[in-house]
Amino acid sequence: MKNEIRKNASYVLLVLNVLVVILISSNLRSPIVAVSPVLGDVRDALKLDNFQVSLLTSIPLFMFAVCSVLVSRFSNKLGISKLLMYSLIILSFGLFLRITGSLWLLFIGSVFIGLGICIGNVVTPGYVKNNFPKQIGLMTGIFAVSMNLTAALASGFSVRIGEWTGFGWRGSLGIWLVIAALGFLVLILEMIFNKKNSDQPKPALGTSDFNMFKSSQAWNISIFMGLQSLFYYCMVAWLPSFLTDYNMPGESAGWVLFVIQITMIPVTFCCPIIASKMKDQRIMILFICALMFTSTMMFVFLKSQWIYVNAVVIGISNGLSFSLSILFFSTRTKSSINAVKISGMAQSVGYLIAAFGPPVFGKLHDWDISWNTSFYFLSIAVLIMLYFGMKAARNKYVED
Numbered sequence: 001m002k003n004e005i006r007k008n009a010s011y012v013l014l015v016l017n018v019l020v021v022i023l024i025s026s027n028l029r030s031p032i033v034a035v036s037p038v039l040g041d042v043r044d045a046l047k048l049d050n051f052q053v054s055l056l057t058s059i060p061l062f063m064f065a066v067c068s069v070l071v072s073r074f075s076n077k078l079g080i081s082k083l084l085m086y087s088l089i090i091l092s093f094g095l096f097l098r099i100t101g102s103l104w105l106l107f108i109g110s111v112f113i114g115l116g117i118c119i120g121n122v123v124t125p126g127y128v129k130n131n132f133p134k135q136i137g138l139m140t141g142i143f144a145v146s147m148n149l150t151a152a153l154a155s156g157f158s159v160r161i162g163e164w165t166g167f168g169w170r171g172s173l174g175i176w177l178v179i180a181a182l183g184f185l186v187l188i189l190e191m192i193f194n195k196k197n198s199d200q201p202k203p204a205l206g207t208s209d210f211n212m213f214k215s216s217q218a219w220n221i222s223i224f225m226g227l228q229s230l231f232y233y234c235m236v237a238w239l240p241s242f243l244t245d246y247n248m249p250g251e252s253a254g255w256v257l258f259v260i261q262i263t264m265i266p267v268t269f270c271c272p273i274i275a276s277k278m279k280d281q282r283i284m285i286l287f288i289c290a291l292m293f294t295s296t297m298m299f300v301f302l303k304s305q306w307i308y309v310n311a312v313v314i315g316i317s318n319g320l321s322f323s324l325s326i327l328f329f330s331t332r333t334k335s336s337i338n339a340v341k342i343s344g345m346a347q348s349v350g351y352l353i354a355a356f357g358p359p360v361f362g363k364l365h366d367w368d369i370s371w372n373t374s375f376y377f378l379s380i381a382v383l384i385m386l387y388f389g390m391k392a393a394r395n396k397y398v399e400d
Contacts, residue, residue: 016190017131023183024120025146031113031176034154036240037254038169046103054359057237063114064351071122072344080127088184091116095177099170121347125329126340136330137276144268144323152261212345220392221328222346226353227385228321237358242371246304256311263315271323285389289382291317296379300372332398
């Protein structure tokens, strides 16, 4: 009888662990991606200029950069589940502030949103390695799919959600409070269940004095992470504006982002499973960078023509690059605590790089209204990404 109870308890805990991964990851992109399709409404309502508009994307990225290393240092003291719970509380507070209608609260809310997402970004790879040590590839795939599915819904339905709720852009951005609340509820259930079943403890997260900033492999992973994020967030921030300039309606531009995110879903699920079984992933890096470079040239020479084909190209390349970045945190480390530490470093350095992307991309558009210079900037970033990605993809641990 006791064995049956323990078996059932293991199944329940497994379900809760999977739900935590799904719901946490669902909150890590959608609050940012949801802004772009309704950006015109926000700009008109609050009288924003182009620099202020770019801050709505860049502020969360700067928060990722500033806070990621600090979060990784607190993970051992507070525990992963508690940190994830705090991340959802902070995120929910930021989501609420952002929709109040005040210019300053819009930016302050973006700061809290960035901090909440930052915590989830950093500690979730450690949660996966700690709770699913034999299914890292599968669970990384589930993590990435959940993130991109909700981001796709945010891209495609953001305008419609505002119409359905009757609150306009506030409804579009405020709806994500519901997902955060669901994640908080599941985390509470998981923590309660763990306390009641303390005879089945998870392996300790452990401690590590290893300095990630002295590891060349950690720097390779971090810079690769940053440049692939820069490419993605430049697209999220400015692609609708680019398409509007070339006579595509705002809602249709949102659906282009939807296609990008939907294309990423099968890629982000399959990539970690396949890549985790490969000796190294350099062939994947070559493929990713070739697709990204092709995409930038399509924008330069074709503008909005063949845009849905280009969206698929972007979705495949970004899906591969993002899931590889996350996978590196687990497969290039020897312990859960170092997985959290490289996650903190890579996202601190990486998002600092990425945060400059949207403002630079937008500023280059001010100089060149054709957008060509902006896409040349991205193509150069892709070539640099190829160099560091080839090094990160080697079968070498950060501790070596």
